[in-house]
Amino acid sequence: MSTWIAGLPEQARAVLDPVHYDYYAGGVGDEVVLGENEAAFRRLALLPRVLRGRSERDLSVELPGGRLDLPVLIAPTAFHRLAHPDGELATARAAAAAGTVLVSGVAATVAIGEVVAAARSAAADASVWFQLYPQPDEDVTACLVERAERAGCAALVVTADSPVFGRHRRDAEHGFHDLPAGLAAENMRDLPGAPPGGVRDIEMSPSVSWAHLDRLRELTSLPVWLKGVLHPADAVLAVEHGMAGIVVSNHGGRQSDLAPAAVEALPAVVDAVAGRVPVVLDGGVRSGGDVAVALALGAAAVGVGRPVLWGLAAAGEPGVARVLDVLRDEFDHVLALCGGRDPADLTRDLVVARGTGVFARCG
């Protein structure tokens, strides 16, 4: 792990309300998956290739919804104003200035229109994506999609791994169920079924299905990504249902504590998708080396969640900027060490499982 990023949780802990720190840091159940997401990266190694590099490397990747100057985007995480008063405005500006995408969540504490405006104030051509949970009341879903389109979002990310909300022991122990006074999920204001000015609850429902997704797709011409896929059969269904991309994710260890580490689920999904749509990986990415391993296993890019929250809490916009800068610098360095010229040079034959000899290839 990057030394600086490794020290960030402690920096954030020093400034955050302990209840909010635990909300960000925690996982579901015994937090097995939370630990495994990071540990699984430590079990993988990259075989360098020699004598094929170049002095200037191109780190950019092209995805449905925008071009990224580095293969790292900001995964959707809720309630950035718990971390810093500037909240999602700071995150959006830092992402845009770094030439990457913020996936701003439906559970943001700043409305999506203001988030996009903040990103564009930092870079006129910035892309912001909008994450949502398909709501059982489809009028609410339609309204959210329209808000994201009107705001100028370049893609939608539908999170599918939350038919019910994960049971977070740390939050239960603290009795943390509501945002403090003055903060709200601003995208949920004034929706069908809410009183004027009121904020609707974000509903998770086990009855949300592929049919909901089909209807959602008909509402929009934006590319739609499906987030929270771990089973290869679901990846195939996602392609068949017209998804523009897939995010392999166990929600940062916050949903099922029986899920595999995200990076261990990645190769089978990449194989099932067979290049038809790009696959993004999130969960446990803490260094440029982790980014390189995920790309070598077939990810087109990675998402980072908690490190961005820690950077935001510790130092606001410059803190998020530094997280992205460290990841870019480390990734570029690892790419050079592997004889890579651009992300496409990171191929699966480079990945080996540690401790089992170089012939025990992963995936």
Ligand SMILES: Cc1cc2nc3c(=O)[nH]c(=O)nc-3n(C[C@H](O)[C@H](O)[C@H](O)COP(=O)(O)O)c2cc1C
């Ligand atoms: C505090 C917190 C809030 C999150 N909120 C959301 C959310 O609203 N929607 C969503 O799709 N994922 C959410 N996630 C999951 C992230 O998008 C991502 O999958 C995860 O954080 C990646 O793991 P990492 O934190 O190890 O980088 C949240 C994660 C955290 C830590």
Ligand SMILES: CCCCC(=O)C(=O)O
């Ligand atoms: C309704 C807010 C959902 C936030 C979330 O997804 C998480 O805390 O993991």
